[in-house]
Structures are given as structure tokens and as C-alpha cells.
Amino acid sequence: MQDLIVQRPEGLYCPPGDFYIDPWRPVDRAVITHAHADHARLGHGHYLAATPAEGVLRSRLGQGITLQNLDYGEQIVHHGVSLSLHPAGHVLGSAQVRLGHAGQTWVASGDYKVAPDATCTPFEPVRCDVFITESTFGLPVYRWRPDAELFAEINSWWAANVALGRASVLMCYSFGKAQRILSGVDPSIAPIIVHGAVQTLNTAYRAAGVALPPTLTVDEVKDPADFKRALVLCPPSAAGGPWARRFGDFSDAFASGWMQLRGARRRGGYDKGFVLSDHADWPGLMGAIGATGAQRVIVTHGSVPVLVRYLSEQGLQAEAFHTEYGDDPVEEAVPPAAPDPAAQGPAP
Numbered sequence: 001m002q003d004l005i006v007q008r009p010e011g012l013y014c015p016p017g018d019f020y021i022d023p024w025r026p027v028d029r030a031v032i033t034h035a036h037a038d039h040a041r042l043g044h045g046h047y048l049a050a051t052p053a054e055g056v057l058r059s060r061l062g063q064g065i066t067l068q069n070l071d072y073g074e075q076i077v078h079h080g081v082s083l084s085l086h087p088a089g090h091v092l093g094s095a096q097v098r099l100g101h102a103g104q105t106w107v108a109s110g111d112y113k114v115a116p117d118a119t120c121t122p123f124e125p126v127r128c129d130v131f132i133t134e135s136t137f138g139l140p141v142y143r144w145r146p147d148a149e150l151f152a153e154i155n156s157w158w159a160a161n162v163a164l165g166r167a168s169v170l171m172c173y174s175f176g177k178a179q180r181i182l183s184g185v186d187p188s189i190a191p192i193i194v195h196g197a198v199q200t201l202n203t204a205y206r207a208a209g210v211a212l213p214p215t216l217t218v219d220e221v222k223d224p225a226d227f228k229r230a231l232v233l234c235p236p237s238a239a240g241g242p243w244a245r246r247f248g249d250f251s252d253a254f255a256s257g258w259m260q261l262r263g264a265r266r267r268g269g270y271d272k273g274f275v276l277s278d279h280a281d282w283p284g285l286m287g288a289i290g291a292t293g294a295q296r297v298i299v300t301h302g303s304v305p306v307l308v309r310y311l312s313e314q315g316l317q318a319e320a321f322h323t324e325y326g327d328d329p330v331e332e333a334v335p336p337a338a339p340d341p342a343a344q345g346p347a348p
Contacts, residue, residue: 004081004099004106005132005298007321012108012132016101017081019048021108024324031083033110034094035060036175038325050085052121053093055204056175072121088112089123090278091176092205098126107292108132111325113277114284115144118183119176119210125291132321133289135302136279137257144257144281150274151184157253157272162190162229167250169232171239171270174198176278177255178233179205179212187213191226195234195243218246257281301325 005012011023019029026043033039035049035056042061049057051069058065070076072095075084085095090111097108107128114123154170161168172178174197182192182202194202194215202215221227227247238244239252254270257277280288285307289297296317299307304320311318 001102001104004101004104004130005108007323012321012323014081014099017079017083017099019078021097022110022325031097032057033088033097033108034091036091036111039110050087050093050095052208053095055207056092056201059200059204060175072124086126087121087124089114089117089120092120092179092208092210094120096124096126098128104129106130106132107294109134109288111136111279112288113280114288115280116147117180117278119179119205119212123288125288127293129294130296130298131289131292131294132298132300133285133307134279134325135285135299135304135307137260137277137281138285138299138303138307140282142257142260142277142281143283144260144275144277147184150276151181151186154181154184154253154255154274155186155189157251158185158231159189161251165228167193167228167230167232167247169234169239169244169247169250169252170255170274171236171252172233172255172276173278174235175201177276178202179210180278181233181255181276182212182215183210185213185231190229190231191216191221193218193221193226193230193232195232195238197235197238198233218243 005014010020010025010027012021019031020027021031022033022039023030024041028045030044030047032047032049035053040057046066048068048070051071054069070085072085072087075082082100084098086098088094088096088110090113099106105128107126109132111134112123158168172181178198192215196217199217202212206212232247251271253272253274254268255274255276259273259275297311298319298321300321300323308318308320
């Protein structure tokens with residue numbers, strides 16, 4: 001029986017449907033799981049994505065792209081292949097792609113997380129025969145804390161810096177991570193200033209109905225004293241340049257799942273590291289994979305060999321696809337090297 005999704009030089013391809021999922025080379029028809037730049041690229045003839053993703057996709061790829069929207073759960077048929085999109089819980093508009101053809105059901109999940117997030121629709125398990133999963137944090141060491149604890153820690157760091165008269169510069173991805181942080185911090189502490197790249201995405205989120213606290217760009221700040229007490233959200237590429245110098249002697253921090261590793265904050269030279277990820281941790285991956293009921297699992301981008309081996313040991317047919325997915329390249333953030341799997345002990 002022919003596989004519904006195969007690898008091609010252009011990306012992941014559905015042969016009977018004649019379309020690609022998150023291709024990394026220009027193609028005629030592309031189904032996009034979400035708008036991060038490693039999954040949504042310029043140059044495709046026709047884009048199909050979940051309806052909530054329209055604003056962020058157009059803000060990143062341009063208003064003129066040929067984009068077809070599909071509501072979550074709505075089904076279409078293309079060349080005999082049934083296709084529907086289901087929430088992935090990763091960022092605004094992120095989706096899993098469900099394909100049905102000739103008695104087979106496949107799900108390509110893109111990037112996903114199962115933790116609650118006020119800024120996007122929660123992850124929805126989809127039953128299937130074959131599940132394509134990411135493995136960005138596919139090691140047992142990665143286990144996220146509850147958001148309430150994390151945001152309390154960020155608020156405490158920010159308030160302490162306000163008392164010392166210095167800004168709190170928190171580096172994070174402009175798309176997804178920044179908005180999730182905004183949804184959880186306490187805006188009564190002091191003003192919130194954001195980089196222009198963050199504000200562009202904030203506008204798209206607000207247009208999609210996501211509630212975010214007020215944010216200012218540096219040009220909108222009226223009181224210079226605000227530069228010394230604000231929470232500042234910016235991409236990593238901005239924190240070391242001229243843009244950040246206006247904040248004077250600030251405390252800096254980085255929000256990422258990579259902060260789970262001892263030494264990651266030290267190597268980056270940050271004052272603080274907050275463990276916050278828009279990807280599933282190890283328990284999340286295990287739960288998501290199990291909920292699909294899939295007996296065949298294809299692993300992409302991340303700790304691929306570890307996850308393939310572990311799933312095989314659990315009796316699943318596990319294999320890998322080699323893709324060009326990874327971190328959003330526009331952020332210029334380089335994660336630390338993954339720890340040695342052998343040093344982590346057996347997976348639970």
C-alpha cells in the first residue's frame with residue numbers, strides 16, 4: 001500500500017493528493033502547519049492553512065500570497081484525499097494535517113505542545129494509523145513546570161528589577177513565545193515595551209481575538225523613566241545591538257525550553273533563564289503519541305534517534321524523516337548542544 005506522505009527534495013509530499021506539507025523548496029501547492037519561518041516559506045504557488053493563521057501568515061509572508069483558509073475540523077477532498085486541519089497548540093493558527101485515502105489515515109503534526117496556552121487553540125489528539133511527530137525536546141530530561149509557577153517567577157524577577165531602577169530585558173521568539181509571555185505576566189508592575197518584530201505579531205494576535213495587555217514600541221514611550229523599569233520583550237538578535245542600549249544597565253533573561261539544561265544560561269551569559277517552550281516536553285510527546293493510537297510513528301527534527309529507539313522498544317513501528325525544520329531562522333537564536341542521551345539514564 002502506498003504511503004500517504006513521503007520525502008522529496010522539496011519537502012514532505014502526498015503522492016495521491018499531489019501537494020506538500022510545510023515544504024522547504026518552492027512548490028505549486030503547500031499545506032502549512034504554522035507560520036514559523038522554518039515551516040512557512042516564500043515562493044509557493046498556493047497556500048492552505050488553518051483560518052486562525054491567516055493574519056500571522058500574511059504578516060510574515062506578505063499580504064499578496066494566494067492563501068486558502070480552512071476552519072479546524074472542516075474537511076475537503078483533493079484528488080481523492082480527504083484533508084482536515086486540527087489544533088496543534090503550538091502557536092496561533094498551528095495545525096495538524098489529517099489525511100485519509102484508500103483506508104489509511106495519516107496525521108502530520110508539525111510542531112505541537114499539549115500544555116495550556118491562552119493564546120492559541122489547545123492541542124487536539126487525532127486518531128490515525130500513522131503519526132508524524134516532532135522531537136525538538138525528545139529527551140526525558142525535558143519536563144516543563146506549570147505556567148503559573150513560571151509566570152510568578154518572571155513577575156518576581158521583573159518587580160525586583162523595578163525596585164532597583166533597571167529594565168528587565170527578556171529575550172524570546174517574536175512569534176508565539178512573546179505573546180504567551182504577555183498573556184501570563186502582570187501588566188500592573190510597570191509598562192511593557194516590545195521590539196517592532198514583536199509588536200507586528202501582537203497586532204495579528206489581537207486581530208484574531210487574542211487578549212494581550214497593552215504594549216509599547218520604543219518610539220511610543222512618552223516618559224523616559226519607563227525605559228528603566230519596563231519589561232522588554234525582544235528577539236535574541238536585538239538584545240546585543242544598538243536597539244537595546246537605550247535601556248541602560250538592564251538585567252537580561254532568555255525564555256526557552258533549552259534553559260532546562262544546566263549550563264545553558266551560563267553559556268549564554270544571561271542573568272536569568274526561564275524554561276518556557278512552545279513544544280511538547282517528554283511526557284507531552286509520550287501522551288500525544290499514545291493518544292493517536294498509531295502503530296507506526298515517523299519522527300522528525302530534534303532528538304530523532306533517541307525517540308525512534310524508545311518507541312521501537314515500546315513495540316511501535318518507528319522510523320525517521322529527514323527534514324529541514326528547526327528553529328525559526330529569523331530569530332537568530334542558537335540553542336545549546338543537546339545533552340548526551342546516554343547520560344540521561346533510561347527513558348521512563
